[in-house]
Amino acid sequence: MMEFTEGKAVINVPEFEKITSRTEVFYNPHMAYDRELSLAIFKASQKEEVCDAFSGSGIRAILYALEGAHVTANDTNPCAITCIKENAELNNVSLTICNEDANLLLRRGTYDVVDVDPFGSPAYYLDSVVKGLGYDSYLFVTATDIRALCGFSKKAALRKYGVKTVKTPFSKELGVRVLVTAILREGAKYGIGFEVLFSYWKRHYIRVFLHAQHSKTAAFTCMDQVNPVYVCLCGWFSTRTTECCPYCGRETQAITSVYLGPIKCTPFLSTISGHDLVDRGKKELDTPFYYDTHYLASFHGVQPPKVKDLIEALAKRGHAASSTIFCSTAVKSDAPFGEVVKTCRDLQTTP
Numbered sequence: 001m002m003e004f005t006e007g008k009a010v011i012n013v014p015e016f017e018k019i020t021s022r023t024e025v026f027y028n029p030h031m032a033y034d035r036e037l038s039l040a041i042f043k044a045s046q047k048e049e050v051c052d053a054f055s056g057s058g059i060r061a062i063l064y065a066l067e068g069a070h071v072t073a074n075d076t077n078p079c080a081i082t083c084i085k086e087n088a089e090l091n092n093v094s095l096t097i098c099n100e101d102a103n104l105l106l107r108r109g110t111y112d113v114v115d116v117d118p119f120g121s122p123a124y125y126l127d128s129v130v131k132g133l134g135y136d137s138y139l140f141v142t143a144t145d146i147r148a149l150c151g152f153s154k155k156a157a158l159r160k161y162g163v164k165t166v167k168t169p170f171s172k173e174l175g176v177r178v179l180v181t182a183i184l185r186e187g188a189k190y191g192i193g194f195e196v197l198f199s200y201w202k203r204h205y206i207r208v209f210l211h212a213q214h215s216k217t218a219a220f221t222c223m224d225q226v227n228p229v230y231v232c233l234c235g236w237f238s239t240r241t242t243e244c245c246p247y248c249g250r251e252t253q254a255i256t257s258v259y260l261g262p263i264k265c266t267p268f269l270s271t272i273s274g275h276d277l278v279d280r281g282k283k284e285l286d287t288p289f290y291y292d293t294h295y296l297a298s299f300h301g302v303q304p305p306k307v308k309d310l311i312e313a314l315a316k317r318g319h320a321a322s323s324t325i326f327c328s329t330a331v332k333s334d335a336p337f338g339e340v341v342k343t344c345r346d347l348q349t350t351p
């Protein structure tokens with residue numbers, strides 16, 4: 001067995017050499033960051049009843065239970081179930097342990113918090129997941145099928161998430177919005193609307209945290225924010241129907257359709273401290289999509305400006321601008337596209 005410590009929890013998992021879905025019991029130490037952040041968001045929710053629907057070694061379930069939560073830990077793998085039982089004993093916590101398909105479990109009962117961390121895409125589970133959400137509940141979802149979500153595999157995106165995507169220079173944020181779109185659609189059918197509390201991308205995965213409201217009005221408001229986006233190879237994008245790019249004249253491509261509302265909730269996040277990513281996220285402009293300075297620079301033949309300099313220069317010209325947690329070389333701004341490119345150019349000549 002191998003022993004790992006995360007926060008207040010100590011767990012044992014069967015020996016493994018590589019982290020793959022074929023290990024006897026799945027445990028990925030690189031996801032410790034996500035588990036720590038999930039715990040902070042769980043604490044901020046002030047909820048008690050959690051369903052860890054894809055539990056693996058039980059690490060998430062144990063971390064939640066050590067904070068006083070009543071946790072259901074579920075996994076289809078019988079070896080994982082043995083591991084969860086032993087790890088629960090080791091950490092002196094009591095869990096409700098289930099050994100079934102998450103799709104069945106989540107259709108039988110409802111929970112205050114549902115944590116969904118499957119292998120690959122969560123798309124196969126979303127319908128059951130929304131059924132498992134109690135009144136005024138929280139949903140945490142991980143997705144690792146980055147190619148489908150971020151516009152690199154168009155067929156997979158359309159099939160799994162119902163969104164026609166294209167390759168863009170803002171792929172990471174697009175990935176979050178595609179995933180949120182699919183969740184909103186599933187919820188809307190049952191009269192559930194969502195507020196996105198926080199979302200981020202790291203390493204090989206996307207993670208979104210949402211607050212569910214059982215309200216047809218909330219569901220409608222969410223779906224009303226699912227709209228097309230028009231993008232051009234030059235880096236321009238707009239939510240207005242535009243066949244030709246007003247900046248360079250090329251034909252635009254459409255992403256149809258994707259959630260364009262807020263992907264963070266600053267009042268909720270203000271109750272969380274000690275997380276650099278959350279602190280940076282709080283300060284980010286909440287408008288859809290960012291301009292990657294490296295993409296703009298290579299396409300428009302300019303030197304990439306420093307993000308800090310570009311933000312300052314745009315602010316001096318009267319535009320709101322910020323960095324983004326989705327790309328270290330990008331800015332978000334309400335400035336028109338041409339103004340962003342011009343400012344990049346001007347920064348080359350004005351030291």
Ligand SMILES: C[S@@+](CC[C@H](N)C(=O)[O-])C[C@H]1O[C@@H](n2cnc3c(N)ncnc32)[C@H](O)[C@@H]1O
Pocket residue numbers: 025026027028031035053054055056057058059060074075076077080100101102103117118119
């Ligand atoms: C990515 S791992 C979970 C990792 C765990 N949440 C953690 O933080 O360490 C996915 C887990 O889902 C389990 N699994 C796969 N298909 C499932 C299903 N349909 N229902 C429930 N569990 C499933 C696998 O056995 C595996 O343990």
